[in-house]
Amino acid sequence: MTPIVQCRGLTRTYGRKIALNQINLNLERGRIIGLLGPNGSGKTTLIKIMNGLLVPTAGEVLIGGISPGIETKYKISYLPERTYLHPGMRVEEMVRYFQDFYPDFRMDRAYDMLARLQIMPGERLKNLSKGTKEKVQLILVMSRDADLYILDEPIAGVDPASRDFILHTIVQNYRRNATILLSTHLIADVENILDEVVFIRYGSIILHAGTEQIRRNEGKSVDRFFREVFAC
Amino acid sequence: MLGKLMKYEWQATWKLLLPANLLIVVMTFFGCMAVRLNLGDIDNDGIVFGAVMILVTYVGSMFVVMIGTAIFLIYRFYTSTYGDQGYLLHTLPVDKHHIIIAKVLVSSGWVLFCSFLMYVSVVAIFMAEDGLIPEVIGSVGTVVETAGGAGSFLTGVMSVLAFVVSIVARVLKVTACVSLGQLSPNHKLLMSFAYYFGIYFLQQTLGSFYYAFLGLINRRLDQYYYGKTWEVTLIASLLYTVVFYAVTWYTMDKRLNLD
Numbered sequence: 373m374t375p376i377v378q379c380r381g382l383t384r385t386y387g388r389k390i391a392l393n394q395i396n397l398n399l400e401r402g403r404i405i406g407l408l409g410p411n412g413s414g415k416t417t418l419i420k421i422m423n424g425l426l427v428p429t430a431g432e433v434l435i436g437g438i439s440p441g442i443e444t445k446y447k448i449s450y451l452p453e454r455t456y457l458h459p460g461m462r463v464e465e466m467v468r469y470f471q472d473f474y475p476d477f478r479m480d481r482a483y484d485m486l487a488r489l490q491i492m493p494g495e496r497l498k499n500l501s502k503g504t505k506e507k508v509q510l511i512l513v514m515s516r517d518a519d520l521y522i523l524d525e526p527i528a529g530v531d532p533a534s535r536d537f538i539l540h541t542i543v544q545n546y547r548r549n550a551t552i553l554l555s556t557h558l559i560a561d562v563e564n565i566l567d568e569v570v571f572i573r574y575g576s577i578i579l580h581a582g583t584e585q586i587r588r589n590e591g592k593s594v595d596r597f598f599r600e601v602f603a604c
Numbered sequence: 605m606l607g608k609l610m611k612y613e614w615q616a617t618w619k620l621l622l623p624a625n626l627l628i629v630v631m632t633f634f635g636c637m638a639v640r641l642n643l644g645d646i647d648n649d650g651i652v653f654g655a656v657m658i659l660v661t662y663v664g665s666m667f668v669v670m671i672g673t674a675i676f677l678i679y680r681f682y683t684s685t686y687g688d689q690g691y692l693l694h695t696l697p698v699d700k701h702h703i704i705i706a707k708v709l710v711s712s713g714w715v716l717f718c719s720f721l722m723y724v725s726v727v728a729i730f731m732a733e734d735g736l737i738p739e740v741i742g743s744v745g746t747v748v749e750t751a752g753g754a755g756s757f758l759t760g761v762m763s764v765l766a767f768v769v770s771i772v773a774r775v776l777k778v779t780a781c782v783s784l785g786q787l788s789p790n791h792k793l794l795m796s797f798a799y800y801f802g803i804y805f806l807q808q809t810l811g812s813f814y815y816a817f818l819g820l821i822n823r824r825l826d827q828y829y830y831g832k833t834w835e836v837t838l839i840a841s842l843l844y845t846v847v848f849y850a851v852t853w854y855t856m857d858k859r860l861n862l863d
Contacts, residue, residue, distance in 0.1 A: 417863075427860060443697075456688050
């Protein structure tokens with residue numbers, strides 16, 4: 373079966389700065405994969421190119437065998453690292469918005485998660501705290517039956533208690549043959565749910581391996597290993 | 605998907621723009637009342653002062669609504685397309701053509717609605733003042749005569765059509781400039797303004813050359829100008845519409861740069 377993500381010689385520059393440098397990467401289906409690296413390593417740039425929000429300078433990325441476009445947007449459910457919801461809209465209006473545009477959106481799942489988090493559907497987004505807005509976004513994204521979930525720093529801006537809810541939500545709501553690509557630098561929090569990790573530094577992939585393989589070969593946790601690899 | 609995009613574009617704009625445009629209706633009502641008072645016949649300074657203030661407020665509100673509508677629509681396009689909300693818009697499974705068409709149609713609709721209300725408002729103010737309407741009709745008649753019988757029904761229809769297309773072209777000029785500005789690595793908004801003024805200057809220069817050329821080949825420039833004005837406006841607006849649409853689509857579809 374075609375890998376869900378294929379990157380071939382993917383390069384992106386900003387002026388003279390190289391953000392991504394000749395990335396070659398295949399991500400298989402049905403895996404939870406951590407995209408790990410320090411700030412400024414190129415994680416978000418790689419994710420934006422996969423989502424068609426940035427154009428690569430060279431090389432290509434294929435999602436399920438095709439270049440980013442309308443078809444790949446049906447396959448990908450994307451959570452950016454910023455709030456992208458219209459502040460004037462109510463939560464229920466955003467739910468309807470997602471249902472209008474994504475045929476794989478499950479409204480019952482969204483309302484179930486909103487109820488569990490005690491988020492009022494009639495509340496306007498501008499009246500919610502930053503953390504609650506992030507939870508609403510995550511609920512919307514995880515209420516889709518997508519082939520690929522790309523989550524950019526989903527736990528960076530929330531308290532530790534909410535992190536557990538978010539990780540639980542992610543694990544409980546994705547389809548078993550779907551792939552989750554989760555970008556973060558808070559590795560200790562996510563390590564237990566990851567099948568694979570991709571280490572990225574200065575725009576280059578320096579490691580792509582299974583988490584069990586790392587623990588077995590290195591004799592330490594992925595978090596400890598990450599700290600050693602990226603020690604300043 | 606175009607219908608859905610237009611629905612949400614409408615929902616995001618009507619809550620502010622509809623009340624703002626209704627302000628024109630309200631101010632027109634008060635403006636007409638003030639004009640009907642025949643201020644020259646009133647001795648009470650308080651009433652005269654109040655009526656003058658109403659008329660000043662009427663004129664001021666017209667400018668505020670007109671400029672406010674333009675600024676809001678530009679801000680709305682920028683934030684929803686290239687700001688944070690662009691991360692949602694550009695990950696929707698929709699054609700970029702549909703995104704542009706939805707935004708341009710809704711924005712153009714608001715500008716036309718605002719222009720129509722202002723036109724009706726000015727006519728209403730003139731009608732409120734006895735004797736002004738015949739004068740205005742007389743002035744229009746003079747222009748029509750100068751145009752060499754251009755007062756036909758066809759000319760009227762084509763002039764309205766030219767005006768509508770010119771509004772669409774202006775909206776697309778803004779979308780093209782904002783889109784070009786986001787290609788810049790820094791100061792994207794500033795670069796959008798730079799592109800706007802650059803293109804404006806280019807358009808003015810082209811227009812000047814065109815009329816200078818006409819002046820060389822036609823001694824009755826005034827007659828030619830009035831007689832052909834809707835044709836020139838329509839052709840130029842159609843040309844600009846195509847060019848600005850192509851620029852907007854190309855940058856949005858092939859050179860998107862949300863960083």
